[in-house]
Amino acid sequence: MLFNDKVVIVTGGGSGIGKAAAKRFLEEGAKVVINGRRENVLKETMKELDPSGEKVDYVAGDISVKATGAALVQKAVDTFGGVDVLVCNTGIFNPTGFLEHGEDDLNNYLDAIVKGTFFPAQAAIPEMQKRGGGAIVSTGSMWAIQSVEATPSAAYSAAMAGRHTLTRNLAVEFAKDNIRVNAVAPAVIETPIYNTFMSEEQVAEVLPTFNEFHPLGRNGQPVDVAEAILYLASDKASFITGVILPVDGGVTARLR
Template sequence: MRFENKTVIVTGGGTGIGKATAKRFFEEGANVIINGRRENVLKETALEIDPTGKKVLYVAGDISKKETSENLVKKAVEVFGGVDVLVNNTGKFNPTPFLDHTEDDVQSYLDTIVKGTFYPSQAVIPEMKKRGGGAIVNTGSMWAIQAVEATPSSAYSAAMAGRHALTRNLAVEFAGDHIRVNAVAPAVVETPIYNTFMSEEQVAEVLPTFNAFHPIGRNGTPDDVANAVLFLADDSSSWITGIIMPLDGGVTARLR
């Protein structure tokens, strides 16, 4: 198994892409610690993936607070001996016209996405150095690369662009420490995030209309993203760092 005896932290790991990613790492032999705000969701997910409760653990907390990241790393070190892979996967998405964004709204995107990349990475890198290297994979977004008229998302896009910028900066700064930093940039992926601003009925009606938006003819799935994350975390991609990998069914290829 590719990640036998490796320890992985996945933020935003309770549902959607984060849950699928945690599950795939576990299936490949890794110890996994997931993070999110809702302890009940994390507990349920951890036990669903690993009913023994031994290899998938959780730390609940607000990722915009530095102490949450410190607690995540502390648990990884105490229970599993260190950290090999970090997946920064926190996010929020609620299409909003630019002039309708409030100050609190903008701050929430920066907290969830920018701070949610900065603080976990800052906490993990010293431990990765002790192991002789590691991999950080960030869940970015196609919206940080290409604006989509149907979904005005300026605050989200700006925050995700910050995550992309951190990806490149950390990749260069820590290449000498054998720490690789990459990101994936998904287009429309069918996750519970859409249920945060649409009803079940609206999701069922609206999401299929985006299939044709992707040249490949369908929306993405959490497993599509998880598989790419595992590739970038694996030693088979050992000469890859500082990239933003589009996972968009061909959308950005068509728009360029």
């Protein structure tokens, strides 16, 4: 198994891409600590992924707060003995025109995405150093690479570009410690994030219209991104760091 006896932290792990990644890490032998704001969701996910409760734990809290990242890492250390992999997967998304963004709105994107990468990494890296290395994989976004007219997302894209830049900077700074830092950049992935600004009926109507947006002819599923995350976190990618990997069904290939 790729992650036998490894300890993995997944932020935004209660649903969508984070939940799919946590599931795959468990299937590959890891022990996992998940994070999110909603404790009830985390408890349900933990029971679903590991009914025994022996291989999964959780910490509920706002990951943009430094103390939450510290508590998450401490939980991994206390429960499972350390940290080998950190997956920074938090994010919010609501297409909004640039002139319609308010100050609080912008701060929410920066909190969830930039601070939600910065502070957990600060807490996790010292524990990885103790173990002789590790891997950080963040969920970035195709929107930080390519603008999409149908979904104006200046604040989201700027925050995700910050996550991409953190990825490259940390990759260079901590290469000497054998800590690899990469990110995936998904296009349209069918996750519950769309239900935060559309009704169930709207989601069912709108999401299929994006299938042809991707050269491969379909929207992505959470497991598509999860598999890329696992690859970048695994020893199979031992010579890969500082990479932003598009997981976008070919969308950004049009740029080249």
